[in-house]
Amino acid sequence: MSPRPHAPPSVASVAGWTLTILLFASFVGVQRSAPSPATDPLPAWYEGDSKRAIVAFVQKVTQPGGEGFVPAAERIAVFDNDGTLWAEQPMYTQLAFALDRVKALAPLHPEWKSQEPFASLLKGDVKTALAGGERGLFEIVMATHAGVTSEEFDRIVKEWLASAKHPVTKRPYTEMVYQPMLELLAYLRAHDFKTYVVSGGGADFMRPWTEAVYGIPPEQVIGSTIKLKFEQRDGRPVLVRLPEAEFVDDKAGKPIGIQRHTGRRPIAAFGNSDGDLEMLQWTAAGAGSRLCLLVHHTDATREWAYDRTSSVGRLDQALDEAKARAWTVVSMREDWKTIYPTEK
Amino acid sequence: MSPRPHAPPSVASVAGWTLTILLFASFVGVQRSAPSPATDPLPAWYEGDSKRAIVAFVQKVTQPGGEGFVPAAERIAVFDNDGTLWAEQPMYTQLAFALDRVKALAPLHPEWKSQEPFASLLKGDVKTALAGGERGLFEIVMATHAGVTSEEFDRIVKEWLASAKHPVTKRPYTEMVYQPMLELLAYLRAHDFKTYVVSGGGADFMRPWTEAVYGIPPEQVIGSTIKLKFEQRDGRPVLVRLPEAEFVDDKAGKPIGIQRHTGRRPIAAFGNSDGDLEMLQWTAAGAGSRLCLLVHHTDATREWAYDRTSSVGRLDQALDEAKARAWTVVSMREDWKTIYPTEK
Numbered sequence: 001m002s003p004r005p006h007a008p009p010s011v012a013s014v015a016g017w018t019l020t021i022l023l024f025a026s027f028v029g030v031q032r033s034a035p036s037p038a039t040d041p042l043p044a045w046y047e048g049d050s051k052r053a054i055v056a057f058v059q060k061v062t063q064p065g066g067e068g069f070v071p072a073a074e075r076i077a078v079f080d081n082d083g084t085l086w087a088e089q090p091m092y093t094q095l096a097f098a099l100d101r102v103k104a105l106a107p108l109h110p111e112w113k114s115q116e117p118f119a120s121l122l123k124g125d126v127k128t129a130l131a132g133g134e135r136g137l138f139e140i141v142m143a144t145h146a147g148v149t150s151e152e153f154d155r156i157v158k159e160w161l162a163s164a165k166h167p168v169t170k171r172p173y174t175e176m177v178y179q180p181m182l183e184l185l186a187y188l189r190a191h192d193f194k195t196y197v198v199s200g201g202g203a204d205f206m207r208p209w210t211e212a213v214y215g216i217p218p219e220q221v222i223g224s225t226i227k228l229k230f231e232q233r234d235g236r237p238v239l240v241r242l243p244e245a246e247f248v249d250d251k252a253g254k255p256i257g258i259q260r261h262t263g264r265r266p267i268a269a270f271g272n273s274d275g276d277l278e279m280l281q282w283t284a285a286g287a288g289s290r291l292c293l294l295v296h297h298t299d300a301t302r303e304w305a306y307d308r309t310s311s312v313g314r315l316d317q318a319l320d321e322a323k324a325r326a327w328t329v330v331s332m333r334e335d336w337k338t339i340y341p342t343e344k
Numbered sequence: 345m346s347p348r349p350h351a352p353p354s355v356a357s358v359a360g361w362t363l364t365i366l367l368f369a370s371f372v373g374v375q376r377s378a379p380s381p382a383t384d385p386l387p388a389w390y391e392g393d394s395k396r397a398i399v400a401f402v403q404k405v406t407q408p409g410g411e412g413f414v415p416a417a418e419r420i421a422v423f424d425n426d427g428t429l430w431a432e433q434p435m436y437t438q439l440a441f442a443l444d445r446v447k448a449l450a451p452l453h454p455e456w457k458s459q460e461p462f463a464s465l466l467k468g469d470v471k472t473a474l475a476g477g478e479r480g481l482f483e484i485v486m487a488t489h490a491g492v493t494s495e496e497f498d499r500i501v502k503e504w505l506a507s508a509k510h511p512v513t514k515r516p517y518t519e520m521v522y523q524p525m526l527e528l529l530a531y532l533r534a535h536d537f538k539t540y541v542v543s544g545g546g547a548d549f550m551r552p553w554t555e556a557v558y559g560i561p562p563e564q565v566i567g568s569t570i571k572l573k574f575e576q577r578d579g580r581p582v583l584v585r586l587p588e589a590e591f592v593d594d595k596a597g598k599p600i601g602i603q604r605h606t607g608r609r610p611i612a613a614f615g616n617s618d619g620d621l622e623m624l625q626w627t628a629a630g631a632g633s634r635l636c637l638l639v640h641h642t643d644a645t646r647e648w649a650y651d652r653t654s655s656v657g658r659l660d661q662a663l664d665e666a667k668a669r670a671w672t673v674v675s676m677r678e679d680w681k682t683i684y685p686t687e688k
Binding site for chain 1: 596
């Protein structure tokens with residue numbers, strides 16, 4: 001989980017590259033009868049197998065009387081967040097938030113100076129602090145996400161996101177989202193899909209901003225949760241966040257979280273790592289038309305390239321299963337014209 | 345929780361009574377300048393304080409530029425189910441389902457003949473079986489609601505509802521819903537409210553039918569849950585229902601369930617018992633326009649009359665708080681022209 005070097009493209013190189021792409025896209029357009037730019041709902045996607053699979057699926061499920069038709073109410077699409085809708089390198093954004101919270105709260109916790117994993121974190125040694133794996137991560141999350149009311153936490157997240165910058169690109173995290181996926185979300189909603197985030201990250205960490213950034217309202221965010229306690233403070237009821245895990249919405253937890261939250265099986269699922277495999281399997285196993293898609297991080301120049309051996313967002317077993325079952329595998333390098341909205 | 349005697353009105357008396365009401369309603373209409381029947385969105389409600397409070401609230405939150413305006417995305421309305429949207433006497437419908445399931449499953453469980461609470465249930469002695477209170481109820485629910493997949497349970501509930509009849513009225517349970525509340529749900533949705541069921545009953549017991557009966561899709565049903573387990577059966581993933589309580593969506597559990605599910609505080613809440621008090625308090629404590637409403641069961645002729653001492657749907661502390669805080673208290677006898685849709 002150590003940061004890796006990354007050189008963001010310069011404005012000049014992006015402009016030049018975009019021009020090349022535009023010319024190439026025009027050429028491809030003539031050759032392949034691609035949709036005109038004016039009507040193309042997915043302009044950040046190159047014409048190719050991935051885009052064709054998406055468009056064909058949407059046409060099939062929305063064709064009244066067609067064999068693959070799915071009523072609008074059943075058009076549920078689920079999206080992993082980290083690595084699928086926004087960047088997850090060099091570390092999960094929620095971890096960056098937790099590290100900043102440890103620093104902010106440290107003056108109130110003198111004992112952290114000699115208590116792991118906080119001691120290492122405060123020395124800037126993230127690697128040692130997280131040597132315990134996901135359990136260590138979860139402990140840090142507990143210490144920094146609990147002890148406040150639901151309203152206070154909402155405010156803390158919003159304030160952090162308004163000022164925090166990605167450690168490599170120095171951009172706001174909310175600009176580290178993937179333009180092609182924003183288009184895909186809007187395209188599905190334009191065809192009466194209900195789009196959900198289904199993330200291993202905390203539901204209450206995502207809800208303050210998903211509507212503004214993804215167009216996904218808080219009630220369509222499914223994520224990991226900690227326990228809440230209802231109590232009266234000065235005659236006013238509050239929900240207090242307890243430092244106790246309640247539900248981990250990852251791996252087999254994802255289909256469980258979806259079922260608990262919606263009571264419906266999705267017809268489309270989008271992920272990027274082994275943590276999404278069970279969600280994809282659950283989606284695929286339903287009757288009728290299905291779309292299962294993996295985002296494969298293959299672009300070391302514009303984003304990051306990683307898969308089978310990455311400590312963040314490992315994609316190994318799910319990649320094998322996607323190939324065996326002919327799920328759609330998006331190569332960021334070859335399928336996406338732009339990565340981030342700011343490159344548009 | 346023992347059944348109480350109840351004489352359902354005969355067809356003749358209902359017809360005569362309905363005629364009286366229609367005549368009376370016409371008269372009232374002339375006297376009080378009530379909305380014309382053609383445009384009245386709540387025709388099963390008498391003109392009176394309750395109806396006026398509802399209409400005034402909806403007008404206030406939907407008036408653009410008005411002081412009480414609430415954006416459509418934040419118009420969340422939560423409804424208790426048992427006793428608020430459908431009848432809960434002489435016993436909760438889900439308990440009737442569980443009793444029928446015990447009978448259906450008894451041949452597979454010879455040990456139940458000598459094991460409480462099943463032995464008493466199989467002898468028809470519901471009172472003894474439930475002497476342990478809610479805990480006993482929950483044990484019966486566990487034994488009859490688990491051990492199957494989510495899909496199988498969905499089918500079992502649908503099949504039961506298609507044939508089961510209310511023990512007193514002999515009507516299908518899905519006809520034991522309250523016409524005025526169906527109108528209220530539709531009225532709120534017509535003003536861009538998102539309507540939720542928030543019930544102490546099982547989420548997966550309600551989801552198979554809430555869309556058809558209430559117009560509330562399964563993803564807007566919040567209820568009690570048991571644990572699920574993801575597993576592969578013959579190469580196909582299933583979610584198995586485990587006989588283990590996960591979450592009790594009652595009392596203080598209601599605001600917690602709402603927060604976990606939606607991340608939003610409702611602006612309107614509807615209940616009928618002390619189990620809804622915390623949900624009403626949580627709703628009332630938000631800033632801006634709020635509507636908190638209790639259905640008071642006051643009609644011993646057309647439905648049931650019960651409140652402070654009832655073992656099912658006790659309304660005591662919440663009634664005091666409603667009066668102290670000027671929440672809307674609906675008297676079924678005086679506020680509702682019709683109770684059930686079949687009386688229309």
